[in-house]
Amino acid sequence: MTFRVHVRIIPRPGLLDPQGQAVEHALGSLGFTGVGSVRVGKAIELQVEAVSAAEAEDAVRRMCDKLLANPVTEDYEIEVEG
Amino acid sequence: MTFRVHVRIIPRPGLLDPQGQAVEHALGSLGFTGVGSVRVGKAIELQVEAVSAAEAEDAVRRMCDKLLANPVTEDYEIEVEG
Numbered sequence: 383m384t385f386r387v388h389v390r391i392i393p394r395p396g397l398l399d400p401q402g403q404a405v406e407h408a409l410g411s412l413g414f415t416g417v418g419s420v421r422v423g424k425a426i427e428l429q430v431e432a433v434s435a436a437e438a439e440d441a442v443r444r445m446c447d448k449l450l451a452n453p454v455t456e457d458y459e460i461e462v463e464g
Numbered sequence: 465m466t467f468r469v470h471v472r473i474i475p476r477p478g479l480l481d482p483q484g485q486a487v488e489h490a491l492g493s494l495g496f497t498g499v500g501s502v503r504v505g506k507a508i509e510l511q512v513e514a515v516s517a518a519e520a521e522d523a524v525r526r527m528c529d530k531l532l533a534n535p536v537t538e539d540y541e542i543e544v545e546g
Binding site for chain 1 (some may be wrong): 465470472474484487488490491494496498500501502503504505506507508509510511512513514520523526527530531532546
């Protein structure tokens with residue numbers, strides 16, 4: 383079976399995120415109020431062949447650990463589409 | 465109320481995504497098989513003050529249209545945390 387998987391990779395809390403700060407500032411300049419804690423990271427979508435959703439998630443977790451995310455500076459979340 | 469909102473911004477289908485192709489190729493080189501259709505975009509997290517989740521989503525939709533996404537080349541999805 384083929385699963386569509388979404389990965390969200392975001393800078394760890396506490397780490398400086400200059401891109402997030404720039405976006406937050408720009409949103410304020412455009413008149414958006416009440417916006418805070420903006421973090422900018424990567425969104426990755428991919429299709430994975432696997433026998434179950436759990437196995438697809440496992441495979442993508444290994445991909446994150448090996449290539450997609452930086453474990454020192456980034457957290458990731460994996461979501462497998464039904 | 466403060467809502468935590470996740471935005472996923474991905475290159476539109478049909479548009480070339482060189483970063484996605486590079487990731488797909490790198491995953492293959494690392495021995496991950498059965499992976500395809502890799503797309504790489506931006507993940508943005510932010511906190512928004514709003515009276516309801518629907519209003520928070522509306523505000524973030526306006527932010528996407530004005531600043532966060534490029535409507536010509538990117539699609540976005542918004543998810544408001546409960």
